[in-house]
Each structure stands twice: as C-alpha cells, then as structure tokens.
Amino acid sequence: MTVTVKKPATYQDLCALPETVVGELVAGELVASPRPANRHAGATTALVGELSGPFQWGRGGPGGWWIFHEPELHLGSDILVPDLSGWRRSRMPVYPDEPFFTQAPDWVCEALSPSTASFDRVKKMPVYMREQVGHVWLIEPVNRTLEVFRREHDRWVLAGNYAGDQLIRAEPFEAMELSLEMLWYPSRLPSR
Secondary structure (H helix, E strand, C coil), rough: CCCCCCCCCCHHHHHHHCCHHHEECCEEEEEEEEEECCHHHHHHHHHHHHHHHHCCCCCCCCCCEEEECCCCCCEEEEEECCCCCEEECCCCCCCCCCCCCCCCCCEEEECCCCHHHHHHHHHHCCCCCCCCCCCCEEEECCEEEEEEEEEEEEEEEEEEECCCEEEEEECCCCCCCCCCHHHHHHHHHHCC
16 A cells, blocks of 8 residues: 655745746645636725725825735745735834745735635634734625624634625724725726
8 A cells, every 4th residue: 555645835836836826835735826806806906095095104094004915924834925914014114125024914804706715714814813913804895795803812803894885994994984885896986
C-alpha cells in the first residue's frame, strides 16, 4: 500500500499562479479564486471612495486610517488577500515598504460571491479572529446586504446588519454616515 502525503503549499506556489486569479494560503492550503466580478469590484471600489476622503485623508471626517484595496497580508503562515483592509494610523503610523503587510489590520471587508462566501466565512474569519482584527465587514453585492462583525474576546458579534439603500453608521466608521446605495449602484452616480 502506498501512502501519499500532501505537502503544504508554499509562497512560491502562490506566486506561480496566473495573474488572472487571487491566491491565498490558509493552514497550508493554496486557494485560487477568480478575479472579482464587476458588481463585486464596483461595490468595493465605491466603498473605498466613501471611506478614503473622511477616514484616510481627513476630508470632512476624522482621518486617522490607512485603507487599502486587496492588500497581501502575511499573518503567521497564512497569506490572505481581503478585498479591503484598514489600519488605524495610531497602530501603523507609516505603511511598510514591503509588497505585503505583516501587521494585522484593524478592519477587513470581504465582498462575498457564490464561489468565495464559504471560504471567507469559514476559513478566513478564524484567521482574522486569531490575529485580533477588530472588525470584519461582509458585503453581498447581489443581495445588497452588509454584515458588520465586531471581535469581542474570542468570538465575532454581529454589530450591524444592513440592506438596501439606507444611510448607515457602521463600526468602526460610525463617525460618518455612509450611503449603501453607493455600493450597489456605482454606475448610476451623477456624472460631472
């Protein structure tokens, strides 16, 4: 009888993936996902637009954050690429020169799709918990929902559940009102 032992994937395996996929390593498993669909990318791009002015640059808001689109996070042996991440500048005054981050973010946003939802919820959220990420947002562009989770000790607590086109104040960005409509309808924004 022959026993085959599967070796854990490496960073070199991840780098060898084609540019048409997003690769991540969780618990030694290499997971490759297709690039985001237009609704998915539109929602996260719109959210960056909503948050960057007031929270990253302090325009009309409190400032104090670094917000990144698809950063590569090296968290222990796990390598994750969330759709969006944010760090409080009080914890990370300047961002690193490396092409990745080793410091866990304070906030992560994952845009769910049928092909990634279970991976984001079941595999990635425990890593975010282990690394003490303070908040995780799960956006579902097709169903037009946003779930906001807050870490409390060793569990995730649902801090807000939003749907449709409402205006919201959601942790950790409750200092400003955000429009959910911007996330679902980026192509319907007024042109200048």
